[in-house]
Amino acid sequence: MLKIPAFQKNSRIDTLCVNFGLESRRYKNGMDLSDVVKDDIDYKAVGEKYKNLKMVTDQYLKTVLKEIRKRV
Numbered sequence: 001m002l003k004i005p006a007f008q009k010n011s012r013i014d015t016l017c018v019n020f021g022l023e024s025r026r027y028k029n030g031m032d033l034s035d036v037v038k039d040d041i042d043y044k045a046v047g048e049k050y051k052n053l054k055m056v057t058d059q060y061l062k063t064v065l066k067e068i069r070k071r072v
Contacts, residue, residue, distance in 0.1 A: 020046045
């Protein structure tokens with residue numbers, strides 16, 4: 001049976017945490033939960049990062065769809 005390391009099982013969550021600057025909120029085995037939640041989340045900063053990521057994603061999808069339509 002293939003054994004998948006824990007960090008690969010949660011890679012999407014890890015990527016989201018990194019993209020939104022929330023790495024410190026990610027619980028890992030052995031951590032004290034109070035350490036994970038001790039700092040407040042800057043929701044304004046998270047919102048800005050989300051907005052920027054969405055803009056990049058939307059532009060990518062528009063570009064890809066435009067290229068696909070050219071081929072059809």
